[in-house]
Amino acid sequence: GENVEQHPSTLSVQEGDSAVIKCTYSDSASNYFPWYKQELGKRPQLIIDIRSNVGEKKDQRIAVTLNKTAKHFSLHITETQPEDSAVYFCAAKAGANNLFFGTGTRLTVIP
Amino acid sequence: NAGVTQTPKFQVLKTGQSMTLQCAQDMNHNSMYWYRQDPGMGLRLIYYSASEGTTDKGEVPNGYNVSRLNKREFSLRLESAAPSQTSVYFCASIGLAKNIQYFGAGTRLSVL
Numbered sequence: 001g002e003n004v005e006q007h008p009s010t011l012s013v014q015e016g017d018s019a020v021i022k023c024t025y026s027d028s029a030s031n032y033f034p035w036y037k038q039e040l041g042k043r044p045q046l047i048i049d050i051r052s053n054v055g056e057k058k059d060q061r062i063a064v065t066l067n068k069t070a071k072h073f074s075l076h077i078t079e080t081q082p083e084d085s086a087v088y089f090c091a092a093k094a095g096a097n098n099l100f101f102g103t104g105t106r107l108t109v110i111p
Numbered sequence: 112n113a114g115v116t117q118t119p120k121f122q123v124l125k126t127g128q129s130m131t132l133q134c135a136q137d138m139n140h141n142s143m144y145w146y147r148q149d150p151g152m153g154l155r156l157i158y159y160s161a162s163e164g165t166t167d168k169g170e171v172p173n174g175y176n177v178s179r180l181n182k183r184e185f186s187l188r189l190e191s192a193a194p195s196q197t198s199v200y201f202c203a204s205i206g207l208a209k210n211i212q213y214f215g216a217g218t219r220l221s222v223l
Contacts, residue, residue, distance in 0.1 A: 009151070032210045043201060043214040044154070089153060096161075098144070098169070099205075099212055103153035 002027040004092050006102025013080050014110050021105045023090035024072040030092040033066060033073045034099070038087045047088075048075070080109045113137055117202050117215035124192045124222045132187040132218050134202030142205045143185035144169075144212070145177060147198040154201065160185055192222045 003026040013019045025033075034049035050057045050064045050073065057064050061080075066073040077084055090102040115136045124130060136143065141162045146154040156169030160179040174196060176188045185204075189196060202215040 006153075034210070034212070043216050045214070046211055049210070093210060098156060098159060099210075101154045103151065 002030060002092055002094065002097070002100040004090060004100045004102045006090050006105060008105060009103065010106045010108070012108045012110060015080060015082060017080055019075075019077045019080055019084070019107055019109075021075045021088055021090070021107070022072060023074070023092075023102050024070075025092040025100075026071065027092065027094050028068075028071065029094040030071075031095065032093040033064070034091050034093075035062075035064060035075050036089045036091065036101075038089065038104075040086070044089060077107075080107075082109050082111050085109045115202055115204055115213050115215040117200075117218055119218060120216065121219050122221070124189075124220065126193060126222060128192050128222075129188065129190050130192065131189075132200055132202075132220075133184070134186065134215055135184045136202075136204040136213070137183065138204060138206060138213065139182070140204035140206045140213075141182070143179065144203040144205075145175070145185070145187045146201045146203065147171065147196075148201060148217075149198050157187065157200075192220075194222045196220065197222045 006023045031052035036044035037047045038044040061078045063076045087104045091099045093099045118133045144159045145157040155171045158177040160166045163182045178186045200218045205212040
């Protein structure tokens, strides 16, 4: 089955700096890659996703890039703010298969 | 439109007790899932139901059973709770039209 690895497990950045979280996947058939944000005590919520027919997608301060050849994808957050502090999960899905999640990255934005 | 609703939000059990976690979605989704979340281990799939009437094991099914009661409801049962089952449990659902998976608010379970 699919194996998704996520790095780093923790990340601290100064407010205003950029944050990058990286994930790799093993199943070349995977074609959907969402990112979820989970605030303390809350449920995971989708913040951005990308499908395998594009290499990059951007939504305001958040962007995701995908390299299908290398089987890795990354989340980029620019101009970080304290409210960006949360745990971020990447995931990968192949067709109708289930989502496979990474182990999460705890992002702390220091004011 | 409430999305995915889980009950209860919190539960404390003694070792050996049983309980059922309830989940319902009102988005007409075909697929439903139960995950457990433990520190540093992300979201691990316990069981899933790809459609009404079907259920399948996920990554960590031991000690759990599920029932897909109808298209809306998917319950998770612990027959004899163990301390290792202390965790936060999330139910989720996903539709066919989009791949977006929606999560319930979670159930925080402690087994003493």
